[in-house]
Amino acid sequence: MRSLSKLQRVAIFFLITGILGPLAPLTIASLAFRWGWPDLLPSIWWWEKRDTLQVPLAWDYIFDPVSRVVPAMQNTILIALCVTLLALIISLPAAKVLATQNFKGKSLFELFLAAPLIVPEMAVSLGMLLVFLQFGLQGNLVAIIIAHLVPVIPYMVRVLTVIYGELDKGMLDQAALLGASRYQIFRYVEFPLILPGILAAALFSILISTNIFLLTFYVGQGQVDTLATLLFSKIRGGGALDPVSAGLTLVIILPGLLFLAFTHRTLKEEVFSGGLNKS
Amino acid sequence: MRQPHAKNGNLKSLLGLIPATVVMLVFFVGALLLCIVQSLGYAPQYGINQFPTFQYYQAFLHDDGLWNSLGLTFYYAVVPTLIGAALSLFLSVAFAKAFKGRGFALFVYKIPLAVPYLVGVSIVILLFANGGLFARFFYAIGVISSPGDFPRFLQNAEGWGIMMVYLWKQVPFMTMMLYSNLLVLGREEEESALLLGASSLQIFFYVTLPRLMPALVGSTLIIFAFNFGSFEVPFILGAGYPNTLTVEAWRLFDDADYARRPEAMAIVTFVTFVSSLSILAYLVLYRRFERKRGRV
Numbered sequence: 178m179r180s181l182s183k184l185q186r187v188a189i190f191f192l193i194t195g196i197l198g199p200l201a202p203l204t205i206a207s208l209a210f211r212w213g214w215p216d217l218l219p220s221i222w223w224w225e226k227r228d229t230l231q232v233p234l235a236w237d238y239i240f241d242p243v244s245r246v247v248p249a250m251q252n253t254i255l256i257a258l259c260v261t262l263l264a265l266i267i268s269l270p271a272a273k274v275l276a277t278q279n280f281k282g283k284s285l286f287e288l289f290l291a292a293p294l295i296v297p298e299m300a301v302s303l304g305m306l307l308v309f310l311q312f313g314l315q316g317n318l319v320a321i322i323i324a325h326l327v328p329v330i331p332y333m334v335r336v337l338t339v340i341y342g343e344l345d346k347g348m349l350d351q352a353a354l355l356g357a358s359r360y361q362i363f364r365y366v367e368f369p370l371i372l373p374g375i376l377a378a379a380l381f382s383i384l385i386s387t388n389i390f391l392l393t394f395y396v397g398q399g400q401v402d403t404l405a406t407l408l409f410s411k412i413r414g415g416g417a418l419d420p421v422s423a424g425l426t427l428v429i430i431l432p433g434l435l436f437l438a439f440t441h442r443t444l445k446e447e448v449f450s451g452g453l454n455k456s
Numbered sequence: 457m458r459q460p461h462a463k464n465g466n467l468k469s470l471l472g473l474i475p476a477t478v479v480m481l482v483f484f485v486g487a488l489l490l491c492i493v494q495s496l497g498y499a500p501q502y503g504i505n506q507f508p509t510f511q512y513y514q515a516f517l518h519d520d521g522l523w524n525s526l527g528l529t530f531y532y533a534v535v536p537t538l539i540g541a542a543l544s545l546f547l548s549v550a551f552a553k554a555f556k557g558r559g560f561a562l563f564v565y566k567i568p569l570a571v572p573y574l575v576g577v578s579i580v581i582l583l584f585a586n587g588g589l590f591a592r593f594f595y596a597i598g599v600i601s602s603p604g605d606f607p608r609f610l611q612n613a614e615g616w617g618i619m620m621v622y623l624w625k626q627v628p629f630m631t632m633m634l635y636s637n638l639l640v641l642g643r644e645e646e647e648s649a650l651l652l653g654a655s656s657l658q659i660f661f662y663v664t665l666p667r668l669m670p671a672l673v674g675s676t677l678i679i680f681a682f683n684f685g686s687f688e689v690p691f692i693l694g695a696g697y698p699n700t701l702t703v704e705a706w707r708l709f710d711d712a713d714y715a716r717r718p719e720a721m722a723i724v725t726f727v728t729f730v731s732s733l734s735i736l737a738y739l740v741l742y743r744r745f746e747r748k749r750g751r752v
Contacts, residue, residue, distance in 0.1 A: 299702040307487065327483050
């Protein structure tokens with residue numbers, strides 16, 4: 178392998194700086210007491226006010242029940258986990274069929290499953306609200322979890338189909354030949370073989386679910402807070418970023434970052450190729 | 457590909473498709489159908505029952521603002537997709553090489569994938585608003601003397617802020633797709649070209665790029681479709697007027713007068729239609745291009 182050219186070095190430097198750089202001013206903003214124009218750093222930091230404030234103003238508010246951030250964080254994580262589990266149960270059998278069977282209309286079916294990736298989120302969100310209104314199911318966690326399945330399943334099926342396609346069917350046959358039950362075959366042979374795919378699919382699912390705003394907003398009807406809907410209501414005006422919004426932004430980065438760090442070592446980059454290369 | 461087990465008729469082997477199909481039919485196809493039905497005047501919950509009528513389509517199709525909004529929607533969707541694709545191609549090729557700190561870079565570049573678009577919006581506001589950090593920096597070094605002197609990046613029709621957020625989120629996404637495809641494709645063909653004396657530019661344009669084409673088309677397609685229908689970024693960082701069609705739909709749906717909701721539905725149906733049509737055109741063009749090259 179050859180080494181990087183100078184331009185490539187610069188490009189990667191800018192990429193990394195552009196991603197990590199903004200975290201510094203966000204942190205500073207969340208610790209500021211007053212940070213007005215034209216100061217490059219806060220004119221009053223919270224620790225200069227610590228005789229009246231135990232913790233930074235923004236962080237005090239974020240952990241206060243009034244701000245609803247902690248329950249929103251719980252909701253976000255709970256929704257993501259339920260969506261992932263449900264989507265896995267739904268997507269695994271579909272992926273297995275798509276990877277091992279040929280049938281009439283297969284490519285049409287694959288197109289049908291890919292459709293949510295290209296239909297505008299707004300159309301899906303408003304339409305889904307109408308569906309839930311028909312069932313009288315809007316404005317609660319269950320509705321949001323079901324709603325998130327729609328953008329998650331297409332990605333999951335794709336990732337899992339690739340893994341099932343690479344699965345050596347001979348191994349399953351050998352286990353069956355040696356007298357393993359169907360459960361044993363799944364538990365001891367099939368499951369360990371597709372585990373990397375399941376992890377990748379779960380990563381996709383959690384990231385997609387925690388990132389969704391519009392669908393949650395409409396289907397939740399303002400009854401259920403998630404981190405994304407809270408941040409939206411904080412910054413929707415588009416004015417200057419106050420310390421609380423800065424802190425909230427940092428809080429929202431956390432779950433995704435932790436999950437990314439958790440899966441980074443176990444996942445090979447190749448698993449992501451399945452996401453798209455068949456479209 | 458595996459041997460076909462169910463040639464025809466063996467429906468039992470296809471049972472695994474049922475759960476996914478049911479969820480998609482009820483909550484995705486059902487959602488779109490209800491959108492269409494309501495846009496055609498069936499909304500008894502708001503006391504509207506004129507099905508079928510095209511008046512809600514006519515209402516906005518005859519509005520001059522529509523063409524402005526449609527143009528902006530295309531502009532915000534296409535420009536960042538093209539810039540992002542070029543940057544991502546460049547970065548994915550770089551990532552395939554060996555360099556110091558590669559593991560770190562491969563971790564960090566995925567962070568934007570893991571956070572909502574709203575995080576990007578926060579960051580852009582913090583840095584590029586007229587009272588933001590860059591404006592303060594230029595004030596400190598004496599280039600500008602008041603926030604008003606700083607060029608307006610946010611809440612204007614040019615949409616610089618919108619595009620910066622899109623690029624921040626999407627360059628990592630496209631880079632990931634292209635880079636993982638590069639890994640799957642292997643480097644043998646590039647090595648052969650190198651041995652035969654091709655320059656690195658030649659290798660990129662004659663070997664790597666053609667092999668990456670399907671992945672590139674796939675990822676730009678998804679990004680275009682996303683940007684075309686995206687809401688929260690143009691809502692916060694776009695101009696109050698004119699803005700994209702989705703923001704217009706939000707405004708109508710949010711109206712205190714529920715009778716305007718069918719019009720919002722007509723707009724999102726229209727957005728879906730135009731978006732699908734554009735994607736179809738893109739795919740047809742790509743097919744023709746591949747056929748011309750003799751690949752299909």
